[in-house]
Amino acid sequence: MSHIPVLLPESVKLLLEAPSLTTGGVVVDATFGGGGHSRALLQESMEKVTVIAVDRDPAAVSRARSLLSEFPSRFRLLTGNYADLSRLLIGIGIEHIDGLLLDIGLSSFQLEDEERGFSFQSDGPLDMRMDPAVGQPAAEIVNRADVRTLTRIFRNFGEEPYAAAIARRIVKQRQEAPLRTTRELAGLVEKMVPAYKSSRRHPATRIFQALRIVVNDELGALTQVLECGLEQLGPGGRMVVIAYHSLEDRIVKRFFRQAARGCVCPPKVPVCVCGCSPRVKILTGRGQRPTDAEIARNPRSRSAVLRAVEAL
Ligand SMILES: C[S@@+](CC[C@H](N)C(=O)[O-])C[C@H]1O[C@@H](n2cnc3c(N)ncnc32)[C@H](O)[C@@H]1O
Structure with a gap:
């Protein structure tokens, strides 16, 4: 059993090129899964970049062992819901981050474990709790x-x-x-x-x-982590989100557009009275999708859409 990370080079490049990471900092991989993105972030970044991984599935902890021993001073794994990101980070003394990755949904480990009940292609108990x-x-x-x-x-x-x-x-x-x-x-x-x-x-x-x-209250958790993740990002920090279905992607797209616009006045108001200014700039336009070659290699990537913003 294994999980092939989706849009891996694209997401890692976007995160590691964050202006606020120039002299090092903290990147959070809030969806550790099989650790594919965390590993690439650790391998391709310099010594001064720390990766904090989060997953709500306790089974992910066992998959983090080799990363913990390879990068003892630069990698940590926290078990918890990313909806509680601020609390999880404060718990380890971190107030600001420079990057946040959300590769949302399920890992192949979860889908292929019939005891978890996520897949209709195998027989298992109707559970589905992450x-x-x-x-x-x-x-x-x-x-x-x-x-x-x-x-x-x-x-x-x-x-x-x-x-x-x-x-x-x-x-x-x-x-x-x-x-x-x-x-x-x-x-x-x-x-x-x-x-x-x-x-x-x-x-x-x-x-x-x-x-x-x-x-799993997935849409509620996503809405919460977008807001608290953005609050946690320092200027020049970046957030990258990979969504796999339209309900998730719509939430991400709307949130990023709103944050980039700033102003929350109704469209009929001729001059802005809310005084809100843009909080991010959008880095990916209409969203980035896997290439045909990636889809051929990993059919599970076919519905993925990556969106990224940089905090102002
Ligand atoms: C698509 S997988 C991530 C795969 C990972 N990027 C990799 O390359 O191996 C999504 C992971 O996010 C976790 N997850 C989903 N919702 C979560 C939440 N609200 N809080 C924390 N982890 C969550 C799932 O348990 C799963 O392990």
Whole structure:
């Protein structure tokens, strides 16, 4: 099992060329995963750059061992939710950072471990918690939420056109027996979505995405880390975010545009009265995507969009 880092040279270059890192500083990799980005950041930076990695999945800690021994004075790993980034950093005495990387979503380690319940391609318990000690497993939602709630989850977080029909079917099915496994849920969805055989994506893709987002409050955590990450960045520091679906990317794009504009006056107000000034400059225009060669090498990269800003 391994995880191939996505947009690796692009993200590392953007982060290490931050003006505020010229004489050294701190880069936070808030999504350690398999450590691919952390390793490249450590290898390609100078002695005065420290990398602090964060992951909410306790299993990531075991994968950090070799980096901890190779770079004992320049690398640290913290276990926690990046939504709490400020608190995590203050806990180790860091008030300002020069770089922040968010490579959001799941690692291949998580997807391929059937016991975690993230994938409909293998059979496992319907869990989907990134930190197995926090929150309720997906099975709790699937077996307890009413039709309206399930419909809203599948529609809002999976953009699923058959949300209501699938929700009704789940509620009917669980009256006979609760849905406990990924295969049971995927099988049920498969039966509900017409013409699925002709489509490229398995119909359960959207349902699993929706449940995962809710189980881990992924969009809430993203919104929080964007704001607190930007507060933490000193002038000339850079933030790089790699998103894998439109819901995440929309949040990142809007946040960066707003931060670059500064002004929060309604469009109808002819002259700015809010007095807010731009906090960042956008470095990646419409977003950077993997090349065809990268997608061929690593199909999981195909939906990735990288956006980066520099703090002013
Ligand atoms: C796509 S993987 C990162 C892969 C990594 N860049 C690499 O090259 O190996 C995303 C990682 O972020 C972690 N993660 C997702 N949401 C998180 C959150 N709110 N707080 C901390 N870690 C999170 C996941 O547990 C997962 O390990």
